[in-house]
Amino acid sequence: MAENTTLFDYLNLFWFTVLPYIALFTFFLVTIQRYRGKGFTYSSLSSQFLENKVHFWAMVPFHYGILVVLGGHILGFLLPNQLLLWNSNPMRLYILEISGFVGGVFTLVGLINIIIRRLTDARTKMVTSAADWIVISVLLFQICTGLYTAIFHSWGSSWFAASMAPYLWSIVKFNPTIAYVTPLPLMVKLHIIGAFSIITLFPFTRLVHALVVPNPYLWRKRQVVRWHWDRKKIRTPEFKINK
DSSP: OHHHHHHHHHHHHIIIIIHHHHHHHHHHHHHHHHHHHOGGGOSOOOOTTTOOHHHHHHHHHHHHHHHHHHHHHHHHHHOHHHHHHHHTSHHHHHHHHHHHHHHHHHHHHHHHHHHHHHHHOHHHHHTOOHHHHHHHHHHHHHHHHHHHHHHHSOOHHHHIIIIIHHHHHHHHTTOOOGGGTTTSOHHHHHHHHHHHHHHHHGGGSGGGGGGGOOGGGGTSOOOOOOOOSOHHHHTSHHHHHHO
């Protein structure tokens, strides 16, 4: 029994103390190196031009859903006390929990459509790499464990603010306190491990496009594009033959 307890302690030490720093070190180091050496690869490599119908029903719910879910997690991390105060009102707690769950469902629906599209569309299948399937698998695992947690371990926003936020801040302060997470249910622990796994894989995959979202388009002035040739003439067969 003592050996099992010791092994369990070592596993907790690795998953919740060592892995977070491996993930963060890899994320920052490889992300910077990739941007400096291969900045042109900072793209989602969109395959929308290959097929658009399923692409719409995949990417739109996926992105909107994941924005809601990530926003909730970031809010709980940055403002845990304010979140607990918000949840002190049952109605506000229900609204927050339902919103997060709906966001998770949207993300799952979008990801399932992404999988279907990449399995059934021949042209999209050709541009899908092994790294894409690894990322999709980890994301699917993460979404499913998150939804399971939301259903069977209710009021996640409250215990996230009370347990996960202090643990994450202890990581940031280089004083990891795993006592906050070791008592949590297995599925919650797997969800945490999945999150750090995604952070580790992030700089090696097309997920890096999230770091170069074209935010300047929101405030940049409109650009005027002028043609300096006859567009109708340049597309005529005679023009091509003459050229």
